[in-house]
Amino acid sequence: MTRLVRRTGLLRQETAAGAAAQIVLLALLGAVTGLGAAGWLAGLVFTAGTWAALTHALSRTRPAAFGPANGVTLARATLVGGVTALVADSFTRPVPVTLLAALTTVALVLDAVDGQVARRTGCVSSLGARFDMEVDAFLILVLSAYVALSLGPWVLLIGAMRYVFVAAARVLPWLSGALPPSMARKTVAALQGVALLVATAGVLPHLAELAVVLLALALLTWSFARDIHWLRRTGRDHRPTAARPAAAPRALVAAARVTRPAPRN
Numbered sequence: 001m002t003r004l005v006r007r008t009g010l011l012r013q014e015t016a017a018g019a020a021a022q023i024v025l026l027a028l029l030g031a032v033t034g035l036g037a038a039g040w041l042a043g044l045v046f047t048a049g050t051w052a053a054l055t056h057a058l059s060r061t062r063p064a065a066f067g068p069a070n071g072v073t074l075a076r077a078t079l080v081g082g083v084t085a086l087v088a089d090s091f092t093r094p095v096p097v098t099l100l101a102a103l104t105t106v107a108l109v110l111d112a113v114d115g116q117v118a119r120r121t122g123c124v125s126s127l128g129a130r131f132d133m134e135v136d137a138f139l140i141l142v143l144s145a146y147v148a149l150s151l152g153p154w155v156l157l158i159g160a161m162r163y164v165f166v167a168a169a170r171v172l173p174w175l176s177g178a179l180p181p182s183m184a185r186k187t188v189a190a191l192q193g194v195a196l197l198v199a200t201a202g203v204l205p206h207l208a209e210l211a212v213v214l215l216a217l218a219l220l221t222w223s224f225a226r227d228i229h230w231l232r233r234t235g236r237d238h239r240p241t242a243a244r245p246a247a248a249p250r251a252l253v254a255a256a257r258v259t260r261p262a263p264r265n
Helices: 002-033 037-061 068-090 097-121 126-151 153-171 183-201 206-237 249-259
Strands: none
Touching: 002 037, 002 068, 002 097, 037 068, 037 126, 068 097, 068 126, 097 126, 097 183, 126 153, 126 183, 126 206, 153 183, 153 206, 183 206
């Protein structure tokens, strides 16, 4: 019991440190850019939401340690909080695009780091994977909101697609099925961040930015459509079939012998 209390306290310290780091970053942004009320509000709401969600998840799963990979993801979440604050401020006044692009770039680079750290340190977990996925999804949503200011509201489809899929899964349970690993899915997901970063930084002519983001949206739509088709098909394949007549007792015994797992050494 004492070990559990001590471990819980350490995990809470990790999340509290993350929240403190987020507030420090917001203060630095305020000093450098004069962060407005909208930016502060968005940044603080993001901080409180991340801290509450992560603390709740840790209390449910109770991992032995927070782990270095989750530490990298938490650092990335802190950067995403900074991006969120700047994007929220951009709706009321101009923000430094270079700083916004720099924070986004580091967050995207770290996305390739936390998974490597998790595998090399043997701390791969469902909590870490979910934490990583949620940070990715929110960053894409925030970036799509920023790019929509210049390219049009249709860009929001990129950020909203994953959340629409999750909402649809509550109505259509077969959408909650496990998907097989796919390099194509991972590649398309990574391209969304790169495309939105390019559009955010404004390094290309307007028509080129439009083409890049349209291509990213088309690939994302294809990826989701492919996964939905697979889930639909497998959902049908695994529907319960009509009951068959009972087999003879000898057949049941034979089947049990065939399917019985081999003893472990």
